[in-house]
Amino acid sequence: MPDGSARLDQKPDQHGRCDIVAKAGNDHRGRHAESVPDAYYSSGSMAEPAATQTAVLDDREHAMRLFRQMALVRRFEERTEEQYTRARIGGYCHLAIGEEAASVGAIDALEPGDALFASYRDHATALAVGSPAAAVMAELFGKDTGVAHGRGGSMHLLDVERRFFGGWGIVGAHLPIATGAALAFAHRGEPHAVLCQFGDGAMATGAYHEALNLASVWHLPIVFQVINNQYGMGTRVDQSNAEPELAKQGAGYRMHGERVDGNDVLAVREAASRLLGQARDERRPALLETVTYRYRGHSVADAGKVYRTPEEVQSWRERDPITRYGLLLGERGIATGADLEAVWEDVAAEVKDAISQALAASFPSRDGLYDHLYGDEASHEQFGRMSTGAPFGERGGEPEWQT
Ligand SMILES: Cc1ncc(C[n+]2csc(CCOP(=O)(O)OP(=O)(O)O)c2C)c(N)n1
Numbered sequence: 001m002p003d004g005s006a007r008l009d010q011k012p013d014q015h016g017r018c019d020i021v022a023k024a025g026n027d028h029r030g031r032h033a034e035s036v037p038d039a040y041y042s043s044g045s046m047a048e049p050a051a052t053q054t055a056v057l058d059d060r061e062h063a064m065r066l067f068r069q070m071a072l073v074r075r076f077e078e079r080t081e082e083q084y085t086r087a088r089i090g091g092y093c094h095l096a097i098g099e100e101a102a103s104v105g106a107i108d109a110l111e112p113g114d115a116l117f118a119s120y121r122d123h124a125t126a127l128a129v130g131s132p133a134a135a136v137m138a139e140l141f142g143k144d145t146g147v148a149h150g151r152g153g154s155m156h157l158l159d160v161e162r163r164f165f166g167g168w169g170i171v172g173a174h175l176p177i178a179t180g181a182a183l184a185f186a187h188r189g190e191p192h193a194v195l196c197q198f199g200d201g202a203m204a205t206g207a208y209h210e211a212l213n214l215a216s217v218w219h220l221p222i223v224f225q226v227i228n229n230q231y232g233m234g235t236r237v238d239q240s241n242a243e244p245e246l247a248k249q250g251a252g253y254r255m256h257g258e259r260v261d262g263n264d265v266l267a268v269r270e271a272a273s274r275l276l277g278q279a280r281d282e283r284r285p286a287l288l289e290t291v292t293y294r295y296r297g298h299s300v301a302d303a304g305k306v307y308r309t310p311e312e313v314q315s316w317r318e319r320d321p322i323t324r325y326g327l328l329l330g331e332r333g334i335a336t337g338a339d340l341e342a343v344w345e346d347v348a349a350e351v352k353d354a355i356s357q358a359l360a361a362s363f364p365s366r367d368g369l370y371d372h373l374y375g376d377e378a379s380h381e382q383f384g385r386m387s388t389g390a391p392f393g394e395r396g397g398e399p400e401w402q403t
């Protein structure tokens, strides 16, 4: 049983909420607040909560923002699952329910000018970086108002204005690209860092090793954040990684590696903030492992029941990141049960509105099929000239051997 689960005697409901969150009017410290020891929040063998965590909790607006972002992701993902079953979303769809703290905590540590890259499990990434929920939902629906104008879909979200450069579908492929962005910062002397999020499965790809090696050799300002959700599809971390304590792999590149409880939003935020700071100020790359779990299957096409037990899933639900953080806010007197319930109602309304807007939006027109390709006005003409095997008409005539 994962550390911490036995100590939480309050069971979350189906939305990961427990009484302090779900029932308005409760004593704000919650029925069980007294019985939950502080140590629970530091999670034993995981990183200890750091002093800077207090700083977040000292700022009520900040503390509540973290809760709201996680609640928004949770509600968005639940409704996305439902929209998929109503055939409003085409293609792949990977949900991050259970992983909210790992995403939100790290992204909250970004500063203006920093760059963000992520894998295909990216709805939480886009919402955490501040992309409007309506534009994210519209992208899932393939609509023109989506963050990628309906051309990317679930796996290829992006928000260049907010410096979120995707949403990548090929496992591990974005690590060298993110490393290139860090090289650009270094080359131009810009004081920014890159946060590159990926799954545990990416660590068994060649691209991962190439990227970490170069980042270390060239002292690049990048934090590689592995979101260790225990599985790559149906394969457990220890079945695919020779060193399953993933943070230790940094040592192979003389890179600082650190493992934190990915279900503790404050621990994730503290570690990400510190490591991104070192990347910006000292050009020191790092590997940050955030240990978490996905409640759902790999994608909407996987029920997630064959390769794991219901007990295992339940044990992680009992250390739900949003429930835990809600309890902490209650214990510290930052939020009452009614306050948190109001947040849940607020995000539910936001997601409902996002669905309505996405439904009302139109699909991209066929005339615009070639828009945004190559980024120049000549792309239509280029495509007109394309022929198989000679995309730019460079051959002139067909060679004899083809006839
Ligand atoms: C190079 C490559 N190989 C295989 C796949 C098929 N594939 C898609 S997701 C996935 C599992 C990746 O797991 P992980 O990196 O742990 O991310 P998670 O899905 O757990 O977030 C695989 C093998 C792919 N997309 N790209």
Ligand SMILES: [Mg+2]
Pocket: 199, 200, 201, 227, 228, 229, 230, 231, 232, 233
């Ligand atoms: Mg995984």
